[in-house]
Each structure stands twice: as structure tokens, then as C-alpha cells.
Amino acid sequence: MTFDILIKNGIVVDGFSNEARRADVGISGAAIKVIGDLKNATGGKTILAEGKYIVPGFIDIQSHSDSYLTLLEYPAQESLITQGITTIAVGHCGTSLAPLASPEALKSVQKWRSIAGANLNWLKFGEFLEALSHYQLGVNVASLIGHSTLRRGLLRDEVRPATPEEVQIMQRMLGEGLQAGAAGLSLGLIYAHETDAAGEELSRLSEMAGKKSRLLSVHLRSEGSHVVEAVEEVAELARKSGCRVKISHFKIQGRQNWGQLELALSAIDRAYQRGVDIFFDVYPYSTTWSVLYTYLPKWAYEGGRETILKNLRDRSSRERILTYLKNQSLDLSSVLVATSEANTAFLGKTLGQIARNQEISVEEALLNVLSATNAQVIVFDYNLSSGIMETMLRHPLSVIATDGAGYDLGYASLNGSLVHPRCFGTMPKFLSAVREKNLMSWTEAIKKITSRPAEKLGLKKRGTLVAGNYADVVVLDPRGVGSRASYENPYIQSEGIDEVIINGRSVVSKGQLTGTLAGQVMRF
Numbered sequence: 001m002t003f004d005i006l007i008k009n010g011i012v013v014d015g016f017s018n019e020a021r022r023a024d025v026g027i028s029g030a031a032i033k034v035i036g037d038l039k040n041a042t043g044g045k046t047i048l049a050e051g052k053y054i055v056p057g058f059i060d061i062q063s064h065s066d067s068y069l070t071l072l073e074y075p076a077q078e079s080l081i082t083q084g085i086t087t088i089a090v091g092h093c094g095t096s097l098a099p100l101a102s103p104e105a106l107k108s109v110q111k112w113r114s115i116a117g118a119n120l121n122w123l124k125f126g127e128f129l130e131a132l133s134h135y136q137l138g139v140n141v142a143s144l145i146g147h148s149t150l151r152r153g154l155l156r157d158e159v160r161p162a163t164p165e166e167v168q169i170m171q172r173m174l175g176e177g178l179q180a181g182a183a184g185l186s187l188g189l190i191y192a193h194e195t196d197a198a199g200e201e202l203s204r205l206s207e208m209a210g211k212k213s214r215l216l217s218v219h220l221r222s223e224g225s226h227v228v229e230a231v232e233e234v235a236e237l238a239r240k241s242g243c244r245v246k247i248s249h250f251k252i253q254g255r256q257n258w259g260q261l262e263l264a265l266s267a268i269d270r271a272y273q274r275g276v277d278i279f280f281d282v283y284p285y286s287t288t289w290s291v292l293y294t295y296l297p298k299w300a301y302e303g304g305r306e307t308i309l310k311n312l313r314d315r316s317s318r319e320r321i322l323t324y325l326k327n328q329s330l331d332l333s334s335v336l337v338a339t340s341e342a343n344t345a346f347l348g349k350t351l352g353q354i355a356r357n358q359e360i361s362v363e364e365a366l367l368n369v370l371s372a373t374n375a376q377v378i379v380f381d382y383n384l385s386s387g388i389m390e391t392m393l394r395h396p397l398s399v400i401a402t403d404g405a406g407y408d409l410g411y412a413s414l415n416g417s418l419v420h421p422r423c424f425g426t427m428p429k430f431l432s433a434v435r436e437k438n439l440m441s442w443t444e445a446i447k448k449i450t451s452r453p454a455e456k457l458g459l460k461k462r463g464t465l466v467a468g469n470y471a472d473v474v475v476l477d478p479r480g481v482g483s484r485a486s487y488e489n490p491y492i493q494s495e496g497i498d499e500v501i502i503n504g505r506s507v508v509s510k511g512q513l514t515g516t517l518a519g520q521v522m523r524f
């Protein structure tokens, strides 16, 4: 027998619960043809995988490549394919790149990226997928529809509950988008233009995703002091709407809140036991990459950027914000200004350093950074517990995702902005933690980054190694796999991801990009 690609003598971990086994894998066209003993077969390309694991391509169910706009700027998504990621799902945290009811809809991107110069030539969701299919994509791409994108397109900058007519229009746009192939709906309940959406509005929209068996992905209303109520809110929303629900980038921020872990997890477990299809994604880092304005009290950022800047200028509002921040007992001094297009003066500095330089309090430094950057600034905050993170990685209802964005390998920010190392190293870092800390079996670890996210997303014929599936395949070195990306220098390729095959084509070979781009747009 002859195959386009023949992988010989590897150890197959197939994404099911099967034990790892020695086998060869034969691929022709876009599909896996045979998994078994192919001693006498030949291949157009032969990969010798002695001592290596052959696993399904990794599925990143929580990607921000769209809202960071890097999917359009760097469609090859090299920092992802070199991690072994073959499929991403974008459109999370309430924000997607379609549908655009008005140009204002795109404003929900602004908390991550400036939209000046973004030139998007689509309105409807189907048109977006069609346009995306003309990009040379490095990875397969699925997209959800963001609630804030729907809402912002109609209500523009107004902050208020939507009228029944507006809810109907949102329902119609969502319905069209789901019909055109969207993977589901996402909510970003912490963000300015969503916090006051009424429960009725959230239920109506979620029900539509539920009826079509699509995913509901939720950025919780609180990841700190109110995390337990936030989890309960989502569990209740999922129960009422019949949705399969994912809590995005689940974490508990702030040392003073870490004690809530057990309550938060038991709220999830309880919902699951009552039949709610609930799960969460988590990244293997104990540092967040957070939009700085979300540190303010809710009243101070309700209404978005203009309100924030106005409150920062107004003396009495400013005092109230400072008092609020001081009472939060957060460790703000180690918060590092990482990413901003608007002002580079503070990049790479901590709020503690800025406070010392300016001889002001650390709370005032935070407000000054917000003012100077037009509230378009993202920070690294070392406010997570690595113990909690490991508990979450191991939890039976977790999957592992980047919550990051894809870049080119040669990427180096023009203005000195830093990106979170998870954009370059999430999956290898997770696998090295599995090896070094014995977090779980390899079979379980591989399921958390392949078959489980595929099943939750509703992806067919991907996420497992079985004859007839699409040939999204990774060959990795279980002893050497790991990430080298750091907070100081995030732009470094992972190690130990030897071969990556997407839709039957070799995109990484012997650890190097081949230059082939083989990603497809996923429609549901």
C-alpha cells in the first residue's frame, strides 16, 4: 500500500480512552486511511516516529485570534500550529467579527485592539465565513457569535437594557448566523456593554443556541470576590436554555478570593449532576492577561471608554474609584503593563515602579496608566494560584485552551508591547506539566486537548485518530515537549512538537514550518 504520508513505529494515543499502543498511521488526501501495522507500506513522505507519540491535532476551544485581529493580520497563525494546534474556535467573551449590524458593532474589539485601520468588508455572519475562507489560514477556524457584537451594533454606545424589539433583531441576526454555520454564542458578562443586559435577553438568545445544540461560551460576571454567584448564574442560564455551556478561562483572581475554589467547583459539579452540560476551559499559567479597566468598580466603566475617561478626569469620581481600589486589598504593585497600542511609555513597567517614579500611590498609578492609554491597555497580573490552576487542569470537566491569539513566529511587537506567553506555548506547557508533575495520564491529557473540545464544540471527524477522520495529526516527543516562551520574551517557538499535519498536509516537519497552509473554515 502507498500513502501520501506514512507515520511509522509511533505510539498512538488516539483521543479515546484506549491505552497508548504501537502503530503506524497511513494518510492519503485529507483523511486518515489506516491505523495499524503498515510494515510493508510506502509513503510519499515517511515520518519515523520511534519513541514518539502520534496524537490528534490539538483543538483550542477558546481563542482570541479574531478579537486581537491577528487572524486577519497573521492568518498563518504560526505560534499556534507550532504548538500542535490544528483547529481554533474564536468569537468568545461576547465579541466576534460578525455579524455587524452597524460599524459600531466592531467597537467591542477595542478593549483588546485599536480598530483604526481595520477594514472588514462583510456584514452578515455568512459573509464573514465566506471572506475568511479566502484567507490562507494556517489552522482550521470555527467562530461563535458574540453577544456584545450583536448588542453594540444596535445600541451603539448606549448603556441600557435592550428593548423587546432590539432583542428580536438580535435573535434574528443570531438565527441567521447559526444557520450560516456559527459554532454558538458567547457572552462577556463582565464587560461594559453587556453587564446590564437583562436576564430575559440572555435567556432568549441562549435558548437559540441550545435549540441548535450549539455551544454557549461565557466570560463570567466575576472571576474574583463574586465568582461563586457568577458560576451559579451561568449554570442557571444553561439549565433554563438547555444549552451546552462553557465557562471561559476559568480562574479565581486575587489571593483573598482563592478560598472560594471549592465552592465554585462544587457549584459546577452540582449543575453537572443535575444534568446541565457544563464544562470549563483553563490555561496552564498563573498570570492573567487582563483588560485594565475591569479593575475599576462597575459604575466607573459602565458606558465604555468615554465614561471611563470622564470618570478619571472628574475629581470626585476619581476619589471614589481610588477608595474602591484601596478597599479591594489587591496586590496592584506587581501588575505589569504589557500591551497597549495607544501609549508605550509604561510598557514593561509594573504599577509599583510607575508609582515610585511618579511618587504617587499604586492606585493612582493605575488610573494614570488608564488615562494615558485611553483605557486601551492590557496587563499581566500574577494573581492566580498555581495550586488552583493544577486542580482545574485535573478536574474532569476541564479542557485546556490558550485564551490567546496566534502570531507569526517572527513577530516582535513594533512598539514594545508584550503578549502573553500562552499565545506561543500553552499546549506544550500543559504537556510538560503532565510529565513533570504527574498531573494525569497521557491518555487523559490528550483527551483534554483533542476529543473533548471537539465533542463540546460539535466538530465532526476531528479530535480523534480513527480511519476516515480528517488527518489532523501531531507527532510529539513526550520527553522533550515543552514551552520556552516567557513573560519577558514570549515570542519563542515551543519544543518537542515534531510533526503537524492539517487536513492531510504537512505544515510542521522536523520541528520546522514547511510553509504549507492547510486550514479550513468550519461550518456547523
Ligand SMILES: [Zn+2]
Binding pocket: 092, 093, 188, 219, 248, 249
Ligand atoms: Zn474573556
